[in-house]
Amino acid sequence: xxxxxxxxxxxxxxxSVSCSNDDDATSQQPQTSALTLNLSGLEALGDDFVYEGxxxxxxxxxxxxxxxxxxxxxxxxxxxxxxxxxxxxxLSIEPALDLDPAPAATKIxxxxxxxxxxxxxxxxxxxxSAAAGxxxxxxxxxxxxxxxESGVWFLDNSTGTAVAGLDLPTxxxxxxxEGWAVINGTPISTGTxxxxxxxxxxxxxxxxxxxxxxxxxxxxxDYLQNAPDGFDFPTDLRGKTIVISVxxxxxxxxxxxxxxxxxxxxxxxxxxxxxxxxxxxxVQTLTxxxxx
Numbered sequence: 001x002x003x004x005x006x007x008x009x010x011x012x013x014x015x016s017v018s019c020s021n022d023d024d025a026t027s028q029q030p031q032t033s034a035l036t037l038n039l040s041g042l043e044a045l046g047d048d049f050v051y052e053g054x055x056x057x058x059x060x061x062x063x064x065x066x067x068x069x070x071x072x073x074x075x076x077x078x079x080x081x082x083x084x085x086x087x088x089x090x091l092s093i094e095p096a097l098d099l100d101p102a103p104a105a106t107k108i109x110x111x112x113x114x115x116x117x118x119x120x121x122x123x124x125x126x127x128x129s130a131a132a133g134x135x136x137x138x139x140x141x142x143x144x145x146x147x148x149e150s151g152v153w154f155l156d157n158s159t160g161t162a163v164a165g166l167d168l169p170t171x172x173x174x175x176x177x178e179g180w181a182v183i184n185g186t187p188i189s190t191g192t193x194x195x196x197x198x199x200x201x202x203x204x205x206x207x208x209x210x211x212x213x214x215x216x217x218x219x220x221x222d223y224l225q226n227a228p229d230g231f232d233f234p235t236d237l238r239g240k241t242i243v244i245s246v247x248x249x250x251x252x253x254x255x256x257x258x259x260x261x262x263x264x265x266x267x268x269x270x271x272x273x274x275x276x277x278x279x280x281x282x283v284q285t286l287t288x289x290x291x292x
Contacts, residue, residue, distance in 0.1 A: 032077040033084075035064055037091075039109065039120070039288030042070040043258040045093060049248070052094045053290075054103055055086035061103050062086075066094065072288075089118045089290040093174075093248050105174030106248045109286060122286040125246060126169040128261035129285075133244060133278035134158075134165035137237055137270060139222040142210035148272035150234035152181055152190060152242055153220030158275045162216055165275070166196035166244065168261070176201075176249045179219050180256055182241040183231060187256050190221035192247065208233065239268045243281065258283055 037053065045051065045068065053064035053076065065076040091109040098104075111120035139151035154165040168177060171194060179190035179200070191200030200219040207226040209215065215222065227233035243263045245256035260281035270276060 031080040033080040033292065034075050035078045035083060036073050036075045036291045037288065038073045038291070039070075039091070039286070040072075041258055041283055041286040042108075044068065044070055046253055048096050048252050049093055050096050051108075052092050052103070054090045054092065055083060056088040056090065057082045057086050061090065063101075064089075068096075078292075083292050086113055086292070088112050089120055090124075091120070105172075107172070107174065108248075109288060111290065113290075113292065116292055118290045120288050120290055122259065124172055125175055125259065126171050128169065128246075128259075128281075130167070131169070131244075131261040131280070131284070132167040133262045133264075134275045135220070135242060135264075135278065136165075136275055137266070137272045139210060139224060139234070140215045141212045141222045142224055143212050147224060147234035149236045149238055149270075150224060151215075151220065151222035152179070152237055153216060153218055154179060154190075154196065154244075155216060155218040155220070156275050157273070162218070164197040164218060166219070166262075168196050168244070170194075171246065174249055176247050176251075177219075178245050178247045178256065179221070180243040180245060181221070181223065181237055182243060183223075183235060183237075186231075187243065188223070188228065188231075189254075191219060192249075193219045238266050238270050241265045242276075242278070244278070245281075258286065260284075 050066040050068045052066045054061040062082050064078050090107055092103045093106040094104050108122055109120040110124045111118040134156040135152050135154045137149050139147050155162045156165040176192045176194055178192045180187040191202040193200040199217045203214040209222045210224045223233045223235050225233055243260055246259035247257045261284050262278040263281040264278040
């Protein structure tokens with residue numbers, strides 16, 4: 001009888017120690033809290049890139065997770081202590097296979113936390129509220145004055161001397177401008193650039209331009225030869241839409257990105273070599289709310 005009582009007491013002691021250890025293990029697990037993103041205007045990036053959220057804690061970025069699906073709201077679990085002390089939320093565009101633990105230069109949204117939420121916007125890319133633009137229809141890379149309605153150049157020749165036709169803010173690192181002519185519903189690039197007063201990046205290598213040279217030292221394109229499948233060059237840009245977009249760099253998409261600060265549909269009777277004023281584009285800023 002004494003032996004049975006001893007075994008029973010020993011068993012209770014083991015059970016008590018085991019429960020205590022379980023409680024200690026649970027209490028030592030890191031505590032997490034929900035971070036909810038409710039963002040508007042983002043577009044899917046394709047297979048090679050993802051969006052990644054970051055909180056700034058004591059001046060250093062801490063990843064909150066990646067996503068490629070752009071339906072919202074979207075919730076992530078983040079260490080509670082870090083989330084509570086975070087000052088800012090930032091959203092960047094990252095390679096899908098990313099060996100760099102730091103945020104890429106291509107940051108698209110940011111905002112400071114005030115109590116439990118942060119209102120984020122894309123002003124860290126640039127503020128496009130004062131963006132303006134002018135272009136002409138012309139084909140300066142061919143040898144004559146035919147097919148002038150088949151080229152678009154972002155310059156202003158209203159004074160008789162060509163000057164830059166685009167008034168655009170300087171972009172933050174990781175971003176470039178790109179011009180587009182939307183022909184029969186399909187956007188075809190005029191090239192990328194960062195300085196509206198200089199030729200775009202493909203000035204010397206464009207497959208579409210004529211044989212006379214690179215054209216004026218401003219962004220633009222002559223659509224004269226080597227048309228993509230389904231198109232015929234020369235073309236007629238009257239009645240078509242001209243767009244300036246803001247693109248992440250690097251960028252593997254053949255379509256314009258979501259930020260489009262300037263846009264203009266060319267009148268069907270527009271004169272060539274004559275300045276055409278651009279209007280505000282459909283997306284000049286992105287916004288959203290991040291809640292902790």
